[in-house]
Amino acid sequence: MWAELAPIGRDATGGGYRRFAWTAADLACRAWFRAQAERRGLVYELDRNGNQWAWFAGPDAAPERDGGESTAVPARDVPRGNGGGEGGDGAPRHGTGPARGTAPEEDDGERREGRRSGGGSAAGADQPRSGAGVGPPPLGRDRSGTGGPGGGPPGSGASAGASPGAFDGGRGRAAVAPRSWSPAMARDAVVTGSHLDSVPDGGAFDGPLGVASAFAAFDRLIAGDAVFRRPFAVVNFADEEGARFGVACVGSRLAAGVLTADQAHALRDGDGVSLPDAMAAAGHDPAALGADPELLGRIGCFVELHIEQGRALADRGTPVGVASAIWPHGRWRFDFRGTADHAGTTRLEDRRDPMLTYATTVLAARKKARLAGALATFGKVTVEPNATNAIASLVRGWLDARAPAEDVLDRVVAETAHAARERAGRDGTAVEVVRESYTPAVAFAGPLRDRIARCLGDAPVLPTGAGHDAGVLSAVLPTAMLFVRNPTGVSHSPAEFAEPSDRLAGVDALTAVLAGLLADGHPRTDEEPRPNKEPTA
Ligand code: GLV
Numbered sequence: 367m368w369a370e371l372a373p374i375g376r377d378a379t380g381g382g383y384r385r386f387a388w389t390a391a392d393l394a395c396r397a398w399f400r401a402q403a404e405r406r407g408l409v410y411e412l413d414r415n416g417n418q419w420a421w422f423a424g425p426d427a428a429p430e431r432d433g434g435e436s437t438a439v440p441a442r443d444v445p446r447g448n449g450g451g452e453g454g455d456g457a458p459r460h461g462t463g464p465a466r467g468t469a470p471e472e473d474d475g476e477r478r479e480g481r482r483s484g485g486g487s488a489a490g491a492d493q494p495r496s497g498a499g500v501g502p503p504p505l506g507r508d509r510s511g512t513g514g515p516g517g518g519p520p521g522s523g524a525s526a527g528a529s530p531g532a533f534d535g536g537r538g539r540a541a542v543a544p545r546s547w548s549p550a551m552a553r554d555a556v557v558t559g560s561h562l563d564s565v566p567d568g569g570a571f572d573g574p575l576g577v578a579s580a581f582a583a584f585d586r587l588i589a590g591d592a593v594f595r596r597p598f599a600v601v602n603f604a605d606e607e608g609a610r611f612g613v614a615c616v617g618s619r620l621a622a623g624v625l626t627a628d629q630a631h632a633l634r635d636g637d638g639v640s641l642p643d644a645m646a647a648a649g650h651d652p653a654a655l656g657a658d659p660e661l662l663g664r665i666g667c668f669v670e671l672h673i674e675q676g677r678a679l680a681d682r683g684t685p686v687g688v689a690s691a692i693w694p695h696g697r698w699r700f701d702f703r704g705t706a707d708h709a710g711t712t713r714l715e716d717r718r719d720p721m722l723t724y725a726t727t728v729l730a731a732r733k734k735a736r737l738a739g740a741l742a743t744f745g746k747v748t749v750e751p752n753a754t755n756a757i758a759s760l761v762r763g764w765l766d767a768r769a770p771a772e773d774v775l776d777r778v779v780a781e782t783a784h785a786a787r788e789r790a791g792r793d794g795t796a797v798e799v800v801r802e803s804y805t806p807a808v809a810f811a812g813p814l815r816d817r818i819a820r821c822l823g824d825a826p827v828l829p830t831g832a833g834h835d836a837g838v839l840s841a842v843l844p845t846a847m848l849f850v851r852n853p854t855g856v857s858h859s860p861a862e863f864a865e866p867s868d869r870l871a872g873v874d875a876l877t878a879v880l881a882g883l884l885a886d887g888h889p890r891t892d893e894e895p896r897p898n899k900e901p902t903a
Pocket residue numbers: 607614831832833834
């Protein structure tokens with residue numbers, strides 16, 4: 367599976383990935399996700415915010431290891447909302463009461479698809495299927511999880527050896543889905559996954575490792591003796607990096623209601639294309655963007671596996687760790703305005719050069735962060751008119767700042783803005799500072815985190831400065847994260863790496879964690895508080 371994903375959006379020269387939200391590369395990644403769902407006979411769903419889901423039917427639809435009668439693998443497109451009954455296999459159907467909600471794909475069309483995978487043809491990567499009742503292609507099972515050609519993540523082996531629409535559970539037994547089940551019926555689901563988009567010239571693992579490992583873990587669960595007492599899903603969150611529209615974790619922020627539909631509609635890329643227009647051009651209806659409590663209400667917990675973006679595990683000599691917390695962080699846009707003029711004829715004392723103010727601000731941010739034990743980065747800048755022989759009229763720089771505590775973060779940003787204004791006064795320029803996004807400190811749910819660490823033999827529990835969908839969703843759900851060792855710690859770069867053996871260890875760990883959660887029928891409300899403040903756009 368990795369071999370199919372690896373070339374998508376990779377720059378031939380530098381080897382970095384350019385998978386920006388709703389571009390052709392992103393759509394190809396999204397088609398890959400859907401194909402993985404179909405290959406496994408999972409129920410594919412596209413939510414109102416462009417997040418992709420691959421559902422596995424829940425409790426009483428779980429594979430019967432000994433009897434072999436009750437199973438959970440949907441084989442084909444099915445009608446919705448018929449409330450159950452008996453199937454041809456004589457097994458009890460899930461959801462014998464009235465189905466909660468409506469049949470989403472019938473009401474919402476493209477934006478909430480939810481059809482059984484494997485049926486019909488698609489006009490585009492995310493278009494609804496016609497539901498022609500055709501069985502899915504052979505299962506992409508990779509029990510070894512050893513990774514495919516090129517040393518990709520675990521689970522990247524070629525699909526082979528399974529019957530269409532069937533998981534044999536390692537015991538040669540076919541599985542047929544209850545035809546009445548739909549994702550809208552899921553409750554207390556165990557969800558795993560990550561994202562497939564990238565930063566500019568990003569690495570192969572940030573995001574895709576979590577999605578590929580999720581499918582690989584599912585294959586292991588099915589091939590092993592896992593008990594599915596809760597529904598299960600793999601998710602690909604849309605636009606996690608925010609590389610194109612400036613706000614990170616757009617899909618999860620929208621779903622959680624911390625990015626409003628109005629705010630999302632106002633987002634523009636560097637060419638002035640709005641997020642809704644980009645979505646529409648990609649075949650996704652943006653009309654229903656916004657909070658999705660119904661969907662999040664189906665989820666009991668979300669566990670995201672991610673490559674570590676630092677060296678803590680490498681320093682400890684441990685392949686897998688568990689996240690304790692995410693530093694508060696945010697993005698601020700600094701607009702430095704001056705006067706364009708001739709580079710060859712304007713005396714230095716006559717200039718109003720915003721580049722000077724910008725350069726001084728970069729140094730100030732670095733110093734303030736160092737003194738506070740925080741991080742501050744100007745990694746993106748645009749210049750007008752952007753001519754070698756003209757003094758700039760506008761320099762726009764984006765500050766990414768992160769700190770161990772919110773008061774420290776706020777202070778670093780305030781001091782940096784103050785330094786910018788003070789310098790602008792001397793340069794005859796003007797500065798405007800706009801906060802584009804802010805994510806408060808995230809403390810991952812304690813009981814879930816501790817349980818996972820115990821399950822992994824007391825794996826190290828580590829904080830991180832990187833933002834994640836699991837962090838955003840921690841405001842509304844119990845969430846947790848697993849980190850896979852990155853030998854150099856380099857990330858957001860083509861040099862990002864994880865050894866194949868560590869990717870395998872990640873799948874092993876994720877499988878063990880998911881198996882424990884799936885075997886546990888406790889509703890989330892008994893399990894976890896939701897302590898985190900909501901991020902803001
Ligand atoms: C996500 O990768 C982030 O920028 O923290």
